[in-house]
Amino acid sequence: MSTIIMSACWPLQGMSGPQKSVLISLADNANDEGVCWPSIARISQRTCLAERTVQTAIKWLSQVGLLSIRERTGRSTVYLLTPASYSPPQEMHPAGDAPPPPQLTTETPAAAAPRTVIEPSSEPSPLGEGEKSTSKARPKCSPQAIVDLFNETIPEFPRVVMLTKDRVSKITARWDQSEVHQDLEFWKEFFELVRASPFLMGKAEGTNKPFRCNFDWLILPSNFVKVVEGNYRA
Secondary structure: OOOHHHHHHOOOOOOOHHHHHHHHHHHHOOOEEEEEOHHHHHHHHHHOOOOOHHHHHHHHHHHHHOOEOOOOOOOOEEEEEEEEHOOOOOOOOOOOOOOOOOOOOOOOOHHOOOOOOOOOOOOOOOOOOOOOOOEEEEEEOOOOHHHHHHHHHHOOOOOOOOOOOOHHHHHHHHHHHHHHHHHHHHHHHHHHHHOOOOOOOOOOOOOOOEEEEEEEEHHHHHHHHHHHHEEEEE
């Protein structure tokens, strides 16, 4: 959860209860850049709203500038929260019959007096050599948390007990490949993809000894990419 995004979303007004609930649910999943990719089913479960209601709210959030949506084939949609761009719809009311404004008959001295504009004496100086613009810290990889997700999500596989140096190195490399990978929710969905694949789970028919993957196989670079791209979907 990003406290930066969450604190920017809570004060926003001009939306319905379901729209605000979906917005806060997305903010709760977002990183400091506002990026998240929870499924519609997960948002529905967390907000106690019907999936159609969630989809309608997401469409509205996109229309008012709070959300950018990027579809991904075979994977969850990526959302980018932009609370600073929020432009709530304005309610238009017909103006009543108002009396005409009073006519100014005399010109006051202040109205005719010239206005004095004071310009700054110097331009702002650029950043010095010792000054650096602030940058947002990249989420830190937790190999143990990823291993725990694997053990929890795929209980049919042997538990990963030892977090070796080689495993830590491979997990960290996969984490650093993309900002999308730098979230435990991504890894949970990754392991759910594995569990949904009969081939990877060793349940493929037509072979005497069906193949079944394991944790070390999944974190190898080429195998990781194949699973993420949906090559083993049922």
